[in-house]
Amino acid sequence: xxxxxxxxxxxxxxxxxxxxxxxxxxxNTEQAxxxxxxxxxxxxxxxxxxxxxxxxxxxxxxxxxxxxxxWITSKLNNGFHRPDDAERAMDRTLADLGTDHVDLFLIxxxxxxxxxxxxxxxxxxxxxxxxxxxxxxxxxxxxxxxHLERLARECDVVPAVNQIEVHPYFTNEAVRxxxxxxxxxxxxxxxxxxGGVLKDPVIxxxxxxxxxxxxxxxxxxxxxxxxxxxxxxxxPERVRANFDIFDVGLTEEDVRRITALDKGEDGRTxxxxxxxxxxxx
Numbered sequence: 485x486x487x488x489x490x491x492x493x494x495x496x497x498x499x500x501x502x503x504x505x506x507x508x509x510x511x512n513t514e515q516a517x518x519x520x521x522x523x524x525x526x527x528x529x530x531x532x533x534x535x536x537x538x539x540x541x542x543x544x545x546x547x548x549x550x551x552x553x554x555w556i557t558s559k560l561n562n563g564f565h566r567p568d569d570a571e572r573a574m575d576r577t578l579a580d581l582g583t584d585h586v587d588l589f590l591i592x593x594x595x596x597x598x599x600x601x602x603x604x605x606x607x608x609x610x611x612x613x614x615x616x617x618x619x620x621x622x623x624x625x626x627x628x629x630x631h632l633e634r635l636a637r638e639c640d641v642v643p644a645v646n647q648i649e650v651h652p653y654f655t656n657e658a659v660r661x662x663x664x665x666x667x668x669x670x671x672x673x674x675x676x677x678x679g680g681v682l683k684d685p686v687i688x689x690x691x692x693x694x695x696x697x698x699x700x701x702x703x704x705x706x707x708x709x710x711x712x713x714x715x716x717x718x719x720p721e722r723v724r725a726n727f728d729i730f731d732v733g734l735t736e737e738d739v740r741r742i743t744a745l746d747k748g749e750d751g752r753t754x755x756x757x758x759x760x761x762x763x764x765x
Contacts, residue, residue, distance in 0.1 A: 487499045487500060487501045487524070487525075487526065487527070487730075488500045488501075488707070488730075490669050490710070490712055492621055492644040492645065492669055493642055493644055493667040493668065493669075494621055494644050496587075496620060496621050496644070498527065498555060498587075498588070498621075498645075498669070498712060499525075499526055499527035499555055499712075500707060500711075500712050500713070501525070501527065501703075501707070501712075501713060501714070501727065501729070502525060502526075502527030502528060502529050502555070502557070502712070502713070502714035503516075503517065503520035503525040503527065503528055503529070503714055503715070503716065503723070504529045504673070504714035504715060504716035505517065505528065505529065505530050505534055505536050505540060505716060506529075506531070506534055506673075506716055507534075507716070508534075508536060508716060508718055509536075510535055510536045510538070510539050511539075512718050513536040513539035513540060513543070514539045514540075514542045514543045514546070515543075515718075516716075516717075516718045516723070517539070517540055517543035517544075518543050518546070518547060519720050519723050520723055521543070521547050521549060521554075523720075523723050523724045523727045524727050525723075525727060526549070526553055526554055526555060527554075527555040527557070527714065528540055528543075528544075528554065528555070528556050528557070528714075529557045529671075529714040530556070530557065530558050530559075530581075531558055531559035531561075531590075531592055532558065532559065532560065532561040532564075532573060532576070532577055532580075532592075533559070533561050533562065533592060533764060537558060537577055537580040537581050538580045538581075538582075540556070540581060541580060541581035541582035541583065542582070544556070544581075544582070544583075545582055551583060555587040555588070556581060556583065556586050556587050556588075557586065557587060557588040557589070557590065558577050558581065558586050558588075558589060558590075559589070559590040559591070559592035559625060560573055560574075560589070560590065560591050560592055560606070560610075561573055561592065561764065562592055562593055562595060562598075562762060562763045562764060563763045563764050565591075565595060565598070565599045565602075565603065565605075565606040566599065566605070566606075567605050567606070567608070567609040570606060570609040570610070571609065571612075574589065574609075574613055574618055574619070575618075577589075578618060584617075584618070585617055585618055585619065585620055586618070586619050586620070587619075587620050587621060588619065588620070588621045588622070588623060588644065588645065589610060589613055589618075589619035589621075589622050589623075590622070590623045590624055590625045590645070590647060591603060591606055591607060591610065591623075591624045591625060591627075592625050592626070593625065593626045593757060593760055593762075594624070594626060594627050594628070594631045594757055595760070595761060595763075596631065596757075596758065597759065597761045598761050598763060603631065603634075603635075604634065604635065604638050604639060607624070607635055607639050607641075607643075608639060610622040610641075611639065611640060611641045614641065621644040621645075622641065622643065622644060623643040623644045623645035623646060623647065623668075623669075623671075624643045624645075624646050624647070625646065625647035625648070625671075625673075626647070626648055626649075626757040626760070627643070627646050627648070627659075627757065628659060628757050628758060629658055629659055629662045631757070632646065632659075632662055632663075632666070632668070633662075636666070642666060642667060642668065643668050644668070644669065645668060645669045645670070645671050645712065646659065646663050646668050646669075646670060646671070647670075647671035647672075647673055648660075648670065648671070648672070648673065649672070649673055649674050649752060649753065649754050650670065650672035650673070650674075650675065650706070650711060651672065651674055651675055651676060651677040651680075651681055651702070651751075651753075652677070652681045652684065652687065652702060652705065652742050652743070652745040652746065653677050653680060653681055653745055653746065653747045653751030653753075654677070654746065654747065654748070654749075654751035654752045654753070655743055655746040657746070660711075669711075669712060670710075670711045670712065671711065671712040671713070671714070672706050672711045672712065672713050673714075673754075674753055674754060675702065675703060675706050675713045675714075675715055676699055676702050676703070676715065677751070677753050678753055680753065681698070681702055681745070682698045682699055682702070683698070684698070684745060686741050686742060686745060687701055687702060687742060687745075690734070690738050690741070690742070694732055694733055694734070696729075696732050697725065699715075699722075699725070699726065700725060700726070700728065700729045700732060701732060701734070701738075701742075702742070703715060703726060703729045704729045704730075704732035704734055705734060705738075705739055705742045705743075707729065707730070708734050708739050709739065709743070
């Protein structure tokens with residue numbers, strides 16, 4: 485089945501379902517990506533800080549797919565926010581991936597307590613990458629509303645996407661709403677809350693009724709709400725199951741009930757972007 489696409493604010497169409505390689509060990513990454521290609525995925529989400537860009541590139545090179553058939557997203561390492569460092573980091577990412585461009589390049593974290601709070605100059609470096617073609621689209625990850633508002637005031641290009649934590653226990657509605665209002669697509673990382681929602685009674689009830697797993701129901705909920713997702717697994721059966729979500733048939737009431745599971749900040753599983761300040765050694 486063809487994966488639906490989302491048209492970004494720069495006019496480019498991104499597959500709404502992708503395959504994530506976060507926490508996949510480098511030695512397992514190439515085969516995991518090849519398995520994803522076999523299942524039908526054509527969108528791969530990686531990052532320099534994941535340590536497996538070379539293996540993603542190897543999978544693309546060893547597959548029978550043309551580069552133009554695969555959407556590749558990568559992200560700027562937290563240690564390279566200064567523009568000159570970002571420039572070198574971008575070139576390393578392209579070299580490791582074995583390509584002359586990425587389809588989407590993101591600032592991985594805003595790091596407002598690092599670099600004198602200057603993520604604006606970092607964003608302007610990404611604007612250059614877009615202008616010279618090394619990144620066909622550019623965006624951000626883990627940016628809060630005030631971070632996005634500052635970019636809107638001080639920069640020329642609106643991010644095409646904001647990749648943020650979103651799942652039924654943490655719907656992150658304020659950030660999603662800002663994105664919807666300003667044409668910034670939401671990409672949802674940790675879409676099943678690292679498995680934390682899979683035994684939820686509401687999701688389990690819906691899954692039993694529609695004859696799907698709770699993971700498939702949760703992923704279908706994301707798709708129904710218009711977000712972009714990239715679940716990850718190294719288990720072939722699960723990789724295929726995560727792709728088999730376009731016939732789940734959730735009703736509007738199902739979507740409403742799952743959305744109502746939101747726990748606000750108590751549901752967050754990852755770091756808070758306002759305070760997260762990790763720079764790899």
